[in-house]
C-alpha cells in the first residue's frame with residue numbers, strides 16, 4: 001500500500017498553501033471527518049476530546065464544534081496545556097470559536113491529575129485522542145505521557161486523530177502510545193501505520209480524504225524545499241556531505257560547474273577526480289575545489305583502483321559530465337558504479353552504466369530525452385515504469401522535468417528556455433549530488449530540479465537569453481534561503 005512520511009506530508013501541506021489551499025480548509029475537512037466517525041460510533045452520548053496544542057488538537061476543536069450543535073451529543077474538551085500556548089494560528093482560530101458553541105465543558109490542564117479530578121474520561125462514551133499527530137518529536141514529555149496512560153487505562157472506545165498519540169508516523173521506535181480502536185489518518189496512509197507494530201496501537205486505520213489539491217502532491221513546490229532546508233538547518237556542519245565528482249577528459253568546464261554547484265548547494269567538501277590532461281585546468285577555475293588527477297587523458301580502467309579508494313572517503317559520487325564516450329571510459333564507468341553507495345549519473349556517464357542498478361548502490365540518473373532513449377526509455381509517461389524496472393530514481397529533464405522513484409511521480413515546472421545554454425545540466429547534477437548526501441534520492445532529485453530551475457528563472461530575470469550556467473550557480477543560495 002502507498003504510504004508517506006510525515007516530512008512528505010508537511011511538504012504537501014506547504015505546497016497547498018503555495019497553491020492557495022489554506023491549512024484551515026484542510027483542518028475543517030479533517031475535523032468534520034472526526035465528527036462523523038464519533039456520531040457513527042455513539043449516535044448519542046458523551047464525547048471527550050483530548051487535544052494537544054498543535055494542529056492535531058486543532059482537528060479536535062473543529063470536530064467539537066461540529067458535534068456541539070447535535071442535541072444528542074454532549075461535548076467535553078480537555079486541552080493539554082494552556083490555551084495561550086496553542087502553537088499554530090489554525091488551531092488557535094478553531095479554539096477561539098468554541099466559546100460560541102454549545103460545549104458542556106472545556107478545561108486546560110497542565111497536570112494529568114487535573115483531568116482525573118474532572119472525571120470526564122470515566123463519564124465519556126468515547127474518547128478522541130488529538131494530543132499528538134505527525135508533529136511529535138523526541139521522548140514523550142509530561143503531562144502528555146501520563147494522559148496517554150489515562151486514555152489506555154480507561155475501557156473506553158478511542159478514535160485517534162491522524163496517528164495514535166505517541167506513535168511515530170514514520171515507523172520509528174516508540175516508548176508509549178495511545179491504543180486506539182480506529183485511527184483516522186489524513187490524505188494518505190502514513191508509513192508508520194503500515195508496520196506490524198501499528199497493529200498493537202490501532203485495530204483499524206481509515207484514510208480520510210481532506211481535499212488536498214492534486215498539484216500539491218504532483219508538482220514539486222517550495223514546500224518540498226522547506227522540508228529539505230529544515231533538515232539541513234538541523235544538521236550541524238560537517239555532515240552536509242562530501243561529494244566526489246568524476247568528470248572531464250575531452251572537456252574541463254563541465255565537472256567544474258558541477259563542483260561549484262554542489263558547493264553552493266551546501267556540500268562541505270567537493271573533490272573532482274579528472275583525467276590528468278585537464279586536472280590542472282579544472283583546479284585553476286576555483287580554489288574551492290579539490291582536484292585529484294587521474295592517469296591519462298580520458299577516464300580509463302587504470303583509474304578504477306584510485307577512484308574506488310576515493311569513494312570510501314566521500315558520501316555521494318556524481319559521474320559523467322565531460323567524460324566523453326571512449327570505449328575504455330565506458331568500461332571504467334561500469335566498473336566504478338558497483339563501488340558507489342550513492343551515485344548521480346549524468347551526461348556521458350549514462351552511456352557506461354549497466355542496468356538494473358547494482359544491489360548496494362542507490363542511483364539517481366539525470367538524462368535529457370535523447371539520453372533517456374539511449375537507455376531504453378521512451379518519454380515522461382515511461383519514467384515511473386522505467387524506474388520501477390531498472391532501479392534508479394529518474395530525473396528526466398525537459399520543459400517540465402519528470403521525476404520518479406518507481407512509486408511516485410513528480411513534475412517540476414521551474415526553469416525557462418534560456419537554460420538550454422551549455423552547462424545547466426552539469427549544475428543540476430552537482431545540486432542533485434549535494435542534496436543526495438542528506439536526502440532520499442526522490443527528495444534530492446525533486447528539489448534539485450526545483451532549485452536549478454528556480455535559480456535559472458532568477459538568472460533569466462537579470463540576463464534574459466544571455467544567461468550562463470555560472471549565473472545559475474550564483475543564484476542557488478537565493479533560492480535556498
Ligand SMILES: NC(=O)C1=CN([C@@H]2O[C@H](COP(=O)(O)OP(=O)(O)OC[C@H]3O[C@@H](n4cnc5c(N)ncnc54)[C@H](O)[C@@H]3O)[C@@H](O)[C@H]2O)[C@H](O)CC1
Nearest residue numbers: 026053054055056132133134135136137138139140141162
Ligand atoms: N495535511 C495534513 O496532514 C493536515 C494535518 N493536520 C493535523 O496536523 C497534525 C500535525 O500538526 P503539528 O502542529 O505539526 O503537530 P502535532 O499537533 O502533531 O504535535 C505538535 C504538538 O505536540 C507537542 N509535542 C511534540 N512532541 C512532543 C513530545 N515528545 N512530548 C510532548 N509533547 C510533544 C508539541 O509541543 C506541539 O504542541 C497532523 O497530525 C494532523 O492531525 C491538519 O489539521 C489538517 C491537515
Ligand SMILES: [K+]
Nearest residue numbers: 132161163165
Ligand atoms: K493523535
